[in-house]
Amino acid sequence: MRGALALLLALAAGAAGAAPLMPWPVPGGVARVDLETAQRPEAVRYQGSPVRVSAKPEGGWEAIVGIDLDAEPGRHTLQVDGAERTFRVRAHTYPAQHIEIPDREMVTPPAETLERIRREQRTIRAAYRSRAVAAHPRLDLHHPVAEGQRSSRFGVRRFLNGKPRNPHSGLDLAAPRGTPIEAAEAGRVVARGDYYFNGKTVLIDHGDGLVTMYCHMATIGVEAGERIARGQPIGTVGATGRVTGPHLHWSVVLNGNTVDPELFL
Ligand SMILES: [Zn+2]
Known part of the structure; x- marks a missing residue:
């Protein structure tokens, strides 16, 4: 199901250029968090570590956040230039x-x-x-x-x-x-x-x-x-x-x- 969805999105994105990373906000996955700002933030941190910031194709900026396998599902916090932005980590059970x-x-x-x-x-x-x-x-x-x-x-x-x-x-x-x-x-x-x-x-x-x-x-x-x-x-x-x-x-x-x-x- 997840693979089929990824393929569909990859095919859709292929027409427009490089395929974006699939958001998969679970432990061991990756969250894409819209920073809702026109200006590129100076510093975005998660659990004390700098986080990758990318320009969104449609304008604006997003954080691409790697989530630890041991992460607790629920609300997680990014530090964005001294302010906070939250995102949600979903539960996922691996086999x-x-x-x-x-x-x-x-x-x-x-x-x-x-x-x-x-x-x-x-x-x-x-x-x-x-x-x-x-x-x-x-x-x-x-x-x-x-x-x-x-x-x-x-x-x-x-x-x-x-x-x-x-x-x-x-x-x-x-x-x-x-x-x-x-x-x-x-x-x-x-x-x-x-x-x-x-x-x-x-x-x-x-x-x-x-x-x-x-x-x-x-x-x-x-x-x-x-x-x-x-x-x-x-x-x-x-x-x-x-x-x-x-x-x-x-x-x-x-x-x-x-x-x-x-x-x-
Ligand atoms: Zn191995």
């Missing part, structure tokens, strides 16, 4: 998914790895909030693995070997090991590493609070700090970290919150 992973250390990590995991999570959280690039990126992103199969969708509530774990914070694209991965938009590499859960990983800051993350890679072909073009190969699909088979885990982050990557394709 549950049960996964069996034979390697117990990947389900419940041994105590001696916890410090490493915490350090890596701090690195990743910092990259989510990177502001290293001054740009107004496109929101219709380049598909990072064109022939990848969508094997696990964003937001699913995961149970590993029966134990509840964090909801899925990205989109899994299954493809053979070695398949090229391409950058979703132009930007700069703000972190790369080989992490306990995420395996070989690249994070790219695109500007305006938009960051994308690529995980479980077999090889990484870019350096930290490197400037990247839209569609540029950055590495290959692999099975490093906590995985059941080769795939790309792709996360899209907007104003610090991971949101549904399918909204951007």
Whole structure:
């Protein structure tokens, strides 16, 4: 239903140029909030983070707000040049998914790895909030693995070997090991590493609070700090970290919150 609606709107918008991002104001979704002003506001913030502001095709300005997966449904507040604007987050229940992973250390990590995991999570959280690039990126992103199969969708509530774990914070694209991965938009590499859960990983800051993350890679072909073009190969699909088979885990982050990557394709 949602997919069909998105397709219809994309087709309608296609005639007029670039497709606008579908508003989907739920936890893990994106709100488009009309700022009801003719002048571009100086600063729009949500939960303390700067928020992307775009010109509306019909005139005026809107905020494009990434909503955290843990957000409470109800009224949320934007700070707009010292004043407040509210928008409503609707409830949404994502499906549950049960996964069996034979390697117990990947389900419940041994105590001696916890410090490493915490350090890596701090690195990743910092990259989510990177502001290293001054740009107004496109929101219709380049598909990072064109022939990848969508094997696990964003937001699913995961149970590993029966134990509840964090909801899925990205989109899994299954493809053979070695398949090229391409950058979703132009930007700069703000972190790369080989992490306990995420395996070989690249994070790219695109500007305006938009960051994308690529995980479980077999090889990484870019350096930290490197400037990247839209569609540029950055590495290959692999099975490093906590995985059941080769795939790309792709996360899209907007104003610090991971949101549904399918909204951007
Ligand atoms: Zn994943």
